Amino acid sequence: MVQIFKNVNIDWLANRRVFITVSVLLMLAGLGSAVFRQWKHPNGTEAFNLGVDFKGGTVVTVRFKQRPSAEAIRDALFNAGLKDAIIQPVTDKPDFVLIKIPLEGEGESQAQVDVGRAKVREGLRSFGQEARGELSSDANAAFKIEGTDAVGAVAGAQLRNKAIAVTLAALVGILIYIAFRFEWTYGAAAVIAVFHDVLVTLGFFSIFQWEISLTVIAALLTLVGFSVNDTIVVFDRIRENRKLRRRDSLYKITNDSINQTLSRTVITSGLVFLSVLAMVLFGGEVLRGFSLALLIGVAFGTYSSVAIASPIMVWWEQRLEAANRAAALNVGRPVTGAVRAPVTTGRRDPISPAARNRSRGAGRA
Amino acid sequence: MKKKNLIQRTIIIVVITVLGLYAVIGPRHRPHWRDFTWSGIKSTLQDNIHLGLDLKGGSHLVMRVKTDAFLKELTQNNSLAVQNAAKGAGFQPKDIKTETDNGTYRITLTAPDGAKLSDIEDAVKKKVDLSEWSPSESGNTITWTLTPSAQRTLADQATEQADRIIRSRLDAVGVAEPLVQRHGAQSSHQILVQMPGIQDPERVKQLLKAESKLELAHVVSPPSPSPVQTYNTEQEAKASVGGTVPSNRRVLPYQERNEPTTAGDTSNAQKEKKWVVVETPAIVDGSELRNASAVQSRAGADDYQITFSLKPAGADKFGTWTGANINEYMGVVLNDEVKSIAYIKSQIYDSGEISGRFTKQSAEDLALTLRSGALPAPIEYQEERTVGPSLGADSIRSGVRASVVGLVLVVLFMLFYYRGAGVNAVVALLLNMILMMAGLIVFGATLTLPGIAGIILTIGMAVDSNVLIFERIREELRSGKTIPSAVEQGFARAFVTIIDTHVTTIISSLFLFVFGTGPLRGFAVTLVLGLIINLFSAVYVSRTIFMWETSRKRRLESLSI
Secondary structure (H helix, E strand, O other): OOOOOOOOOOOOHHHHHHHHHHHHHHHHHHHHHHHHHHHHOOOOOOOOEEOHHHHOEEEEEEEEOOOOOHHHHHHHHHHOOOOOOEEEEEOOOOOEEEEEEEOOOOOOHHHHHHHHHHHHHHHHHHHOEEOOOOOOOOOOEEEEEEEEEEEOOOOOHHHHHHHHHHHHHHHHHHHHHHHHHOOHHHHHHHHHHHHHHHHHHHHHHHHOOOEEOHHHHHHHHHHHHHHHHHHHHHHHHHHHHHHHOOOOOHHHHHHHHHHHOHHHHHHHHHHHHHHHHHHHHHOOOOOHHHHHHHHHHHHHHHHHHHHHHHHHHHHHHHHHHHHHHHHHHHHOOOOHHHHOOOOOOOOOOOOOOOHHHOOOOHHHO | OHHHHHHHHHHHHHHHHHHHHHHHHOOOOOOOHHHHOHHHHHHHHHHHOEEOHHHHOEEEEEEEEOHHHHHHHHHHHHHHHHHHHHHHOOOOOOEEEEEOOOOOOEEEEEOOOHHHHHHHHHHHHHHOOOOOEEEEEEOOEEEEEEOHHHHHHHHHHHHHHHHHHHHHHHHHHOOOOOEEEEEOOHHHOEEEEEEEOOOOHHHHHHHHHOOOOEEEEEEOOOOOOOOOOOEOOHHHHHHHOOOOOOOOEEEEEEEEEOOOOOOOOOOOOEEEEEEEEEEOOOOEEHHHEEEEEEEEOOOOOOOEEEEEEEOHHHHHHHHHHHHHOOOOEEEEEEOOEEEEEEEOOOOOOOEEEEEEEEOHHHHHHHHHHHHHOOOOOOEEEEEEEEEOOOOOHHHHHHHHHHHHHHHHHHHHHHHHHHOHHHHHHHHHHHHHHHHHHHHHHHOOOEEOHHHHHHHHHHHHHHHHHHHHHHHHHHHHHHOOOOHHHHHHHHHHHHHHHHHHHHHHHHHHHHHHHHHOOHHHHHHHHHHHHHHHHHHHHHHHHHHHHHHHHHHHOOOOOOOOO
């Protein structure tokens, strides 16, 4: 039997300060990049490199004598500095191609359209000259730009806001379900971890100015699903262990649960990570944004269920427990469970380890 | 007993697999042996699976909103309002004219004498919002002119509204993830629509273009029981109102029709075109609609009509009017054509119907466009093309290649790491993908890149389910359980986790599906479908395979996991 881990015993929660510091720093870096870029371009949405889908752009209609492949056109445009062109061959007129590019340069929309047109022309020069007059009558020419049009955003502000609202509603749904199956604290911790993953991923997109298109949104949705899935697996084990080992502290149970599910975590995340890595490496330029978002999301989704969701849940449960005990003491009548001394088996068990004794939550057992 | 259970499970699995496979590769017509050759299957697959705009391409339509028509109608409505306001304040304007040509929109009112001009202007101002119109007085006339900047703003608003309505119609008719954006310069008022290859593009084009301007108007006619006053020609109708049509009347065509006497009477029952005079403004218009739906005219008939209901404000207006006008004639006017005329038998509040020999399809389409609202102005198609996939054929090819590489990696690892149990996982994964394809085909869904993202997450969670189960079985084995009980415990324990992860994701996807549009929806469809199937393939099927293995030998000494 091939086995990755045998009897691991890592004290994950001991490193919670490091984990949370690293995460906060990563989020701050992303936020800093977004704020700084926005501030430098007060009128633009430069915090993120939004693609044609969100910002609108220019459609250039080109007629070729001999139409090159979409790939060749994309490469030619890439060399002219147009990184995110959408190439759509017209199928009912086999010599036409529609090239959609994001807005280029600053200022008036007409000026931006002109800059875009000039760049496309420059890129297409590698196929030959542009025709003066009719393409058919110019023997030396290879192509002609037949028209240039500005296009608006596919996903305007209204649609974008709606999408964000719907996604938040979906997260609330997740929160309620987890609260129903586990506890409120578990649900909150899982949702905070998901937010963390999305923010970190978006931070990468801001820092490196990767283009955000509608495909990236699909990837973000995927990473939300993946992250929640991963967190629930760990939480589920914690719930099971709390029922079986009523004498152990939540701190220890959480550590053990993470360790018990570690081989599963490494195998699943590793497999998904490898598949997504294949997509980043071989998936081509157009899908790069999509696959990069997934890659980062898978990595941080796994990390956050161990390093963010679990510590937050433990901390919160312990706070609640402390508050409950304080309340009980104030009344002057000790709660039966709280007097029993907790069994501290953890190597380090710094915060109140008596979470299991909460009078609330007993019904869960 | 246990054996019987096992056989029952196997039969269920085999039946579902065969059905799923047939849904994917089976032709939609009576099968022929050629359909099951390699090329036959390939072409069937292409017919069965609908790919979206980003993966396959589709139609590219550029349409223009005729904003001049919108401004013209606005001018005419305002002119009428101005006249009514002046009359209401006790002034009798001598004449009121509108000019709507060559980019000028102007209302000119001639007063009986110049002294009262500013009084009239004040009276009009109180009743009619003319803030975007600049007034000027000369002699005994006042002229309101729509300023160029206001023209631009209003035209932009009309285009914006048309854009919204087109989106909602595309959504209502079920075009998967179309792309709608403003096109050309701001002043060109064009909208670009790209939609995937759909069954009936002409129908969708008609749907988008349908103005669907509905009005209920009072028909000028002696009341019932005399028949409704119609005219044979437009001239006759105009002559009845004194040659020129005053601004509170309209002359509209009316297609009278015979009621079919028997069900299934499909003969052309239309009579020749007549003309009627109706009052304007209408009693209520389409903006007051609450709902509209297509219903059969009579049970079993091929003939359809549209019933509609009005919003409270519209119902109040309509109720008051019908209550005060018993026996008067009222016409249902659709796109400036009178569809039907009836006399008011008793007070009606909030519902009515449009009859007019609609087929099922045309009645449903009309109801759909009525629900989505009337276009503020007519639109015309300016450009129509068929375009390739927006992601690019090359990117799709490399994406597919990369996914295959990823999938092969996963399969190899599972087989290497879990040995015999790895086979279970691979079988479950394959079955999941076949059934997911079958589901997409059965529901007629269109596959787009966000949909593929949903499939990727499904595959990830499917692999995860297997890993969870196998790791759990291994754990139970390590703790010294016998093989059958380790398998049983492993499945039982992992199942709790699998249910929680799946239900959570399904709940959040349902939000995306019900309230989301476009990519959110495409993602949710494949994900929900995939996860439900996964509960079957990763748990039920995989369990059954294990049951076969453990039941084969009396005493099992080792389990390949």
